[in-house]
Amino acid sequence: MAWTRDEMAARAARELKDGFYVNLGIGIPTLVANMIPEGIKVTLQSENGMLGMGPFPYEGEADSDLINAGKQTITELPQTSYFSSADSFGMIRGGHINLSILGAMQVAENGDLANWMVPGKMIKGMGGAMDLVAGVPRVVVVMDHTEKAGDSKLKHQCSLPLTGKGVVDMVITDLGVFEIDRKGSGVVLIEIASGVTLDEIKAKTEATVNYSKFS
């Protein structure tokens, strides 16, 4: 009984703090926007040049000049501002975004992240992912714990080409939550998903993990 996508997003939402400026990747991270805890104000950045991203427009009110980085139509809020892509990535690279939540294909125990290409498959490009993981001071990955074939996505080393080296601070999977030290001192399991056993996590994890909190 691992966490559902919504439960993973809800767990990621608990990493938000009041006043945070946050960039959300596509997929499960997008769901986090619907789960911002009560009493906390979070401002969403979209790397195509917007701060203060609002909800989807009502039917019939979409504006083709107003999209997010996932190319979805969105709306603006009272606090919204627009800027160029150069200014947007200055904001990102300069460390002004507090938190980036994004998906991954693989994360290694040293914080390496792979999520942009698979050798032999068509390369679509990294978009803004490399800039986000390099520039945002805190990066949280939300991903399934294993490949469909069962292989662990939390690994000793990434086998896929990297998006960033030593850039991940936390991994939230359907099985639990792992803290990673970017400087390489290791991975610590800090939370187990409801209905999941420590043995199941151990069996499905390739990375060397400190399980001491639970044993």
Added chain:
Amino acid sequence: MAWTRDEMAARAARELKDGFYVNLGIGIPTLVANMIPEGIKVTLQSENGMLGMGPFPYEGEADSDLINAGKQTITELPQTSYFSSADSFGMIRGGHINLSILGAMQVAENGDLANWMVPGKMIKGMGGAMDLVAGVPRVVVVMDHTEKAGDSKLKHQCSLPLTGKGVVDMVITDLGVFEIDRKGSGVVLIEIASGVTLDEIKAKTEATVNYSKFS
């Protein structure tokens, strides 16, 4: 009967071409703004963040938020735009200004320019001068031909600290007009001020000059 300040400015104004974007330094270069030939449109840039600099305001209408790089109160024109200092010097460094006209203490025959400091005297700073001479593709210097003591300001080498190395394309003095090749192939006298003799120029010039046009 060398050229007056106004005559030097008028000669410099003949370097303007229709559609040019121009940055004018303080002193004689400022006078050029009053001598733009009929039928030619020139847009003045002020490096503190303005394109399309207008005339001084009418008495009583000065706006303290609207000054030029010489800190004089000015006005805007219909085509005016404002921008940051970073954007302004991006414009300058990127070669988008067509012409810079500025004063100098010394110019060398290889195009070196000195106009920002005299050792032993208080240093006020270079302001935007180093960026202008490094970034603008065509630099015209307007200066007196000699120091008050009579020493030539057009020299073999600058003795004062440089503002820019190999950056001057033309020098207009009270005695005449000199073309300089930035690549170092030399100085050519192309015009003699009314009432001035070639011998006078030769006597007052330290730099090696090609006088063949007049001999």
Added chain:
Amino acid sequence: MQSKVFPNAASALAGAVFDGMTVMSGGFGLCGIPENLITALRDSNVKNLTVIGNNVGADNHGMWAVLANGQIKKVLASYVGENKILEQLFMNGGVEIEFNPQGTLAERIRAGGAGIPAFYTRTGYGTVIADGKETRQFKGEWYVMETGLVADVSLVKAWKGDTEGNLIYRKTARNFNPMIATAGKITIAEVEELVEPGELPPDQIHTPGIFVKRIFKGSNYVKHIERLTTRPRDSAAADPGGKR
């Protein structure tokens, strides 16, 4: 002064394009792309183009048309999905793609326009993007050296422009257009509204006219939406901006 104003895209492009040239084009996905200029570029039939932009259009839209017409030799972009012809051409070697991280691409273009030949960024350090590039430490962190980019012709789309070339963009259609406007030897702008000088407030101009050599009023804008996402009026669901 000779006017910067042209009657349409074809006349604005005339004399500026040539085989083998480098073209930058604004836009993010299909948002804020110079639709009229892209069509005119296709109709010009110039070949062996190097195209720089965040994307290269999408199936049946935008720069895809120039690609489908066999005019593009090389692409510099950050993302090229949703583009089947490009996928085929890339796989069979018909088009070379140089992938750039989106922020690095934006900054390289800004640098090119601002006279900065190279800069350092942490983006891409330790990845294939850094292969063959100089890396270097500053204050204990590793960075990659990236170079500035310029183009023979830059094509941009703004919301409003005046006859002096001053431009104002609208919402997220701004994206790459402002930097691209600074990085072209010849920058050509198409606008939805072309007005007289003085009608655009000077504090609100995003691109000063100095960067724009030619300008015209575009027509027949399609502004195709790649992913129409809406919410019903009676629901709080499907809310990417969250509660606040």
Added chain:
Amino acid sequence: MQSKVFPNAASALAGAVFDGMTVMSGGFGLCGIPENLITALRDSNVKNLTVIGNNVGADNHGMWAVLANGQIKKVLASYVGENKILEQLFMNGGVEIEFNPQGTLAERIRAGGAGIPAFYTRTGYGTVIADGKETRQFKGEWYVMETGLVADVSLVKAWKGDTEGNLIYRKTARNFNPMIATAGKITIAEVEELVEPGELPPDQIHTPGIFVKRIFKGSNYVKHIERLTTRPRDSAAADPGGKR
């Protein structure tokens, strides 16, 4: 959310300043300087400051007050004329000045705010400004490497701001303020008009609120003019903008 809004300069500065810190301050000459914050900085009496800005005030005005109060150890600026106390302190070694070309200073601050540790510029090549700096050729031209700058506290002045920290500047009072706003660990903004979110059009915001940690409505603006230049109504003379 904890509000970014403070009642005045003293409260906005409280807890952010300390001896030995680096302060950036916006403005060009006395145009667009954060007058209220500078006065509060003087009253805070913090010492051994490194001050980064285009100028350091002028006799009796602006950052001059902090200098005259003996709080400044080092200055990074492009121009320091019209400032007798600074002249004296510089001559007798009481203050260190690092001169930066104006465009290099502006770009170093932008780079600091944008996560760029270093860049290359042609400005200053072959001059004393390049002494001790790395120089390098790109495409046959020589360039100087310059590094990014950041500050412990950035002080900026805008025309209008909202409670989210979004800022709009007015005319040439914009100058260094936008970059400085991005380069402070703590950026504090003073504004002439403080409004609610939604009152500033999103396309016209110069500094997005993310950069501003604290904001307040300034008061008693002097806006001293250094060189009042006017023309009589009946004259076409004294026209620095030229005929057109």
